[in-house]
Amino acid sequence: GGTHACALAEELGMRRVLVPLACGVLSALGLALGGVRRDYLRALRGPLTEVDLTAAFAELTRTVQAAVGTADAAALTVERQVDCRYTGQSHELTIVAASACGLTESSGAVSASRVQAGFEAEHMRRYGHVAPDREVEVVAVRMVAALPGRRPRLTAPAADPAAVRGRRSVHLDGSWQEVDVVPRAALGPGDGVRGPAVIEFVEANCLVRSGWTAEVDAVGSLLLTRP
Known part of the structure; x- marks a missing residue:
């Protein structure tokens, strides 16, 4: 105090x-007044151009729906993320693939090209270089679901x-x-x-x-x- x-x-x-x-x-x-956040993760290994990101996120969406229930689903802020790296790297970067308000609105298709662009931008920011000729590999997908906390007057x-x-x-x-x-x-x-x-x-x-x-x-x- x-x-x-x-x-x-x-x-x-x-x-x-x-x-x-x-x-x-x-x-x-x-x-007590803060928001509630849950992170859901599903392993998904393969080249970015070959894995089915949309299907993987659809599975995570069903998991989130079962956990939060219908009442809170519309109030959620949902962020879909992809853990990816250049093939052969031992570390990965988490890239935001899409954001939405409400669980229903977060169920659309996920663009591999957007993930690729996001990965290259973050790799450049973090390490100062990119390798356009190297294949990008997906390691996992994540879904971050958050409910806002109370804001008292x-x-x-x-x-x-x-x-x-x-x-x-x-x-x-x-x-x-x-x-x-x-x-x-x-x-x-x-x-x-x-x-x-x-x-x-x-x-x-x-x-x-x-x-x-x-x-x-x-x-x-x-x-x-x-x-």
Whole structure:
């Protein structure tokens, strides 16, 4: 959380720091709200000009359909990818063959020429050369299916009149000082605290050092600033 935010900012010469409302559990919150992605893979070995990419992707589409169900199929973002290499190479590159919104829209034919062009472009970008006279070999096909996560509307909660402020002895800069201790719930949009003070979140603490001020912004984050 924000325990060392002001001290780190001073070391870096920064004058503004944002401390999110859920600063102590922000990574967990991101995981809970993030999208869901699944990668499906099917081995497919052979020259690019000979393998049936469309049939291989049709099989993967049926696998994805069975896994996600009809309700989520229309909301999926689907990307079809091909792992390929020059024949004789020991490593391959993953090339995007097609992208679509919705599982039904991702069932069209896959162009080998598009994969070839994509492979050569990526090989040039990655290694600085291409070999047009060498055969391109497919190793596997992939389908990446993703569902978007929830995007909540962020608003600052109103101050809780029942939240009790207090004072506490805190060791700062080599000495003990009596400082204000403010529950985060006691602060609503636009409310501020002047340091030195401790702002107590449910899951973390924020130390507002001397010379700093904290103010709640419109989405509930603490904006820490110093002159």
